[in-house]
Amino acid sequence: MYKLVIKGGKTLNGSVKIAGSKNAALPILFASILADGPLILNNTPHLSDVSTTLRLLMDMGSEFILESDNSLFVDSSKLTKLTAEYSLVKTMRASILSLGPMLAKYGEAKISLPGGCAIGMRPVNLHLKALEDLGAKIEVKNGYIHASAEKLIGTDVHFEQITVTATENILMAATLAQGTTTIHNAAQEPEIVDLANCLIKMGAKISGAGTSVIIIEGVSNLSGATYTVCPDRIEAGTYLIAAAITGGKITLKNIHHQSMRAIIRKLIETGAEIKCDKTSITLDMKGRKPKAVNVRTSAYPNFPTDMQAQFCALNSIADGQATITETIFENRFMHIPELARMGAELSLEGNTVISKGVKSLTGANLMATDLRASASLVLAGLAAQGTTTIERVYHLDRGYETIEEKLKLLGADIQRIQD
Numbered sequence: 001m002y003k004l005v006i007k008g009g010k011t012l013n014g015s016v017k018i019a020g021s022k023n024a025a026l027p028i029l030f031a032s033i034l035a036d037g038p039l040i041l042n043n044t045p046h047l048s049d050v051s052t053t054l055r056l057l058m059d060m061g062s063e064f065i066l067e068s069d070n071s072l073f074v075d076s077s078k079l080t081k082l083t084a085e086y087s088l089v090k091t092m093r094a095s096i097l098s099l100g101p102m103l104a105k106y107g108e109a110k111i112s113l114p115g116g117c118a119i120g121m122r123p124v125n126l127h128l129k130a131l132e133d134l135g136a137k138i139e140v141k142n143g144y145i146h147a148s149a150e151k152l153i154g155t156d157v158h159f160e161q162i163t164v165t166a167t168e169n170i171l172m173a174a175t176l177a178q179g180t181t182t183i184h185n186a187a188q189e190p191e192i193v194d195l196a197n198c199l200i201k202m203g204a205k206i207s208g209a210g211t212s213v214i215i216i217e218g219v220s221n222l223s224g225a226t227y228t229v230c231p232d233r234i235e236a237g238t239y240l241i242a243a244a245i246t247g248g249k250i251t252l253k254n255i256h257h258q259s260m261r262a263i264i265r266k267l268i269e270t271g272a273e274i275k276c277d278k279t280s281i282t283l284d285m286k287g288r289k290p291k292a293v294n295v296r297t298s299a300y301p302n303f304p305t306d307m308q309a310q311f312c313a314l315n316s317i318a319d320g321q322a323t324i325t326e327t328i329f330e331n332r333f334m335h336i337p338e339l340a341r342m343g344a345e346l347s348l349e350g351n352t353v354i355s356k357g358v359k360s361l362t363g364a365n366l367m368a369t370d371l372r373a374s375a376s377l378v379l380a381g382l383a384a385q386g387t388t389t390i391e392r393v394y395h396l397d398r399g400y401e402t403i404e405e406k407l408k409l410l411g412a413d414i415q416r417i418q419d
């Protein structure tokens with residue numbers, strides 16, 4: 001196992017290239033199951049969740065090649081096994097995204113139930129109910145979802161709660177269903193738009209992606225395609241906070257600011273100066289301490305839950321008091337006790353964190369628990385006085401491409417060492 005060792009107090013300056021989006025790349029990789037030919041993907045991020053997805057697809061009979069030009073060739077057109085095994089699914093809940101495509105293409109699927117994770121129970125009931133609406137027969141036994149469908153039949157699907165991957169599962173399943181499917185109360189995340197754009201390039205007939213009503217006209221088959229994955233807005237937001245928390249100036253390359261409006265608005269409230277152009281964003285903190293800001297997470301286009309932990313770190317050293325309310329997941333506060341060990345004054349009341357900014361944090365030995373909580377510990381370590389070590393760095397590697405290399409380029413004193 002590895003840990004990160006950070007000597008804090010450095011002001012970060014410079015520019016960094018944002019990688020492809022984890023939460024777009026994963027559904028797009030599973031969409032390869034729907035195609036009669038290979039997908040050729042550009043800008044796929046080098047993340048452990050992507051490797052896990054490729055291992056899962058390979059276990060089911062997919063072939064893939066990482067080309068020298070960094071494009072990824074994935075051919076899942078002839079699966080030999082329609083089971084997503086527990087041994088792989090337990091490491092990545094997003095494996096549930098294989099269910100819709102397998103049902104649509106092969107009429108059957110056996111998927112290990114993804115367990116909960118550090119941030120909550122994370123049930124998949126909405127996925128299963130919506131697939132039953134499309135005519136699937138679903139039984140859950142011995143920890144597996146057994147699903148079958150002669151042919152999926154298009155219909156109106158109403159989600160009682162906004163759900164990103166359930167919207168993606170139905171979007172993919174409906175592309176090969178008979179007739180038209182309308183998804184009501186659909187999630188509107190940019191990653192869903194990216195998935196829809198890739199499916200359209202494969203021959204799918206989709207309208208409304210990015211709004212709360214998505215209409216899919218089923219077609220008989222989908223072909224392979226070449227597609228470039230959109231940039232990762234959460235990686236981008238995390239690096240903007242690295243600049244804000246250390247008083248520095250950072251330019252992000254290869255990022256669309258339109259997908260980050262809620263994050264940018266909040267950072268401007270902290271006193272950051274932000275300039276955007278077509279493919280880059282520059283945040284300049286001019287050496288100032290940030291002002292504490294109130295945050296409330298909710299579905300896109302509002303403030304994303306995946307940036308909540310990072311803002312807790314920023315508020316910890318900001319001027320003033322503020323509240324951060326988490327409305328999506330029931331236990332996404334694993335970073336709070338760890339930040340408190342660095343001297344942060346954070347108290348939890350229900351699903352709201354009350355922060356009281358301190359002059360500075362002090363380095364400590366910390367334990368990462370989940371992906372975004374780990375990111376918040378890195379940010380706090382960058383700002384803290386003294387040395388911070390963060391164990392179980394594998395959580396970070398799920399969603400951040402070579403984070404210590406990118407931070408080093410920005411002037412951070414950070415090393416990855418063997419435990």
Ligand code: EPZ
Nearest residue numbers: 023094122123124125126127162163164165306328329371
């Ligand atoms: C996606 O998770 C993202 N993951 C998450 O990013 C993100 O935090 C989340 O959406 C919310 O934006 C991927 O895209 C791979 P949900 P997902 O279904 O789809 C409840 C990261 O850090 N729910 O939108 O699993 C659920 O418990 C990850 O990159 C049900 O009750 O989240 C939650 O409270 C973390 N039943 C709420 O809905 C269901 O069947 C929203 O969850 C499905 C969801």
